[in-house]
Amino acid sequence: MADIQHSDALLVKKYVDGDENALTVLINRHQSKIFGFIYSKISDRDISDDIFQDTFIKVIRTLKSKSYNEEGKFLPWVMRIAHNLIIDHYRKNKKMPMFRETEEFSIFSIMSDDSLTIENKIIQNQVEIDLRKLIEELPADQKEVLVMRMYQDMSFKEISEITGVSINTALGRMRYALMNMRKVIDKHQIILTN
Amino acid sequence: MAKIYSKKPSVVNKMEPKKETISFLLNYSKALSVIKVKGKTFEIIAN
Structure with a gap:
């Protein structure tokens, strides 16, 4: 276990120093765990893919700007980013107005087909x-x-x-x-x- | 008959993101340069 963590830290260092292949190794190593974690909370492949992508965009930007200082804890750090993005996703969706069809309210009163008859x-x-x-x-x-x-x-x-x-x-x-x-x-x- | 809870499922679906997503991330990484000038951070994406 300690070996893997050490390897992650080494790969992060190599990547920060300009070795792009180090990122490929890091992604290949952890993609299944991270994606599985996101999918377990979202249950939608496409949205999970988007969150996975956004997670690594944050990872890449942080590493490239040399603001990462949690050597040896790469995976928990990435998981935390993913977790925050999942929360953001649910917050955003909660803000979306939801309409239910009832006897007093018809959904078609706010939906219209603009195409000509x-x-x-x-x-x-x-x-x-x-x-x-x-x-x-x-x-x-x-x-x-x-x-x-x-x-x-x-x-x-x-x-x-x-x-x-x-x-x-x-x-x-x-x-x-x-x-x-x-x-x-x-x-x-x-x-x-x- | 007692259930064997420790039995592993025969098919393990390994969850993985799309190949295109990985490819996008690797290309994004290659294209991105972050430069710090006088305390300000600039991100440059090379096409």
């Missing part, structure tokens, strides 16, 4: 088709700016560079395009809502 999808498609038709009716220069801005997500600077006009002109064309479209929508009383 089939009916709303059809309406949205129709609105997009109508909008496209309106855009097609615009004068070419206004249509060009509007399509670049709204459908190709280009900035007015990029639009001005591509079309060879100033930013102000591009902005003006966009403004007229929107005004013209509103006029047509009002005139024909087109409803563009979902």
Whole structure:
């Protein structure tokens, strides 16, 4: 037993002095005990893996910053780090709000599906088709700016560079395009809502 | 019939973390340098 502890201490010293292989040996030697300890408290492989990883990240950072001073007690020290992280895990989870379905309270009152229904999808498609038709009716220069801005997500600077006009002109064309479209929508009383 | 409580289970599941976790830790260790300058600690991760 004393031999193993001595070896751990030696490996820790080697690792602190820059021997990366020493860490491989230390992890291989103790991974089963440490992981088993974490799993015995958590009972979830993935979370246990995360805590195991966080434990060794702390170990590595402490050793590399040369703040470790418990030579010969490597395993209990690592176990203590793991233990603290397990407590942190449970504290964090306790803070998570928990909702139970009761007669007065339906879980679906706070959960909603944001995706569109089939009916709303059809309406949205129709609105997009109508909008496209309106855009097609615009004068070419206004249509060009509007399509670049709204459908190709280009900035007015990029639009001005591509079309060879100033930013102000591009902005003006966009403004007229929107005004013209509103006029047509009002005139024909087109409803563009979902 | 008396139970033999000292009998060891025939299959011992050795609990071990994922290989990827170990590999990540070893790579993290290789990439990490900790430098202390004037009482302040700096951590540098080399890609």
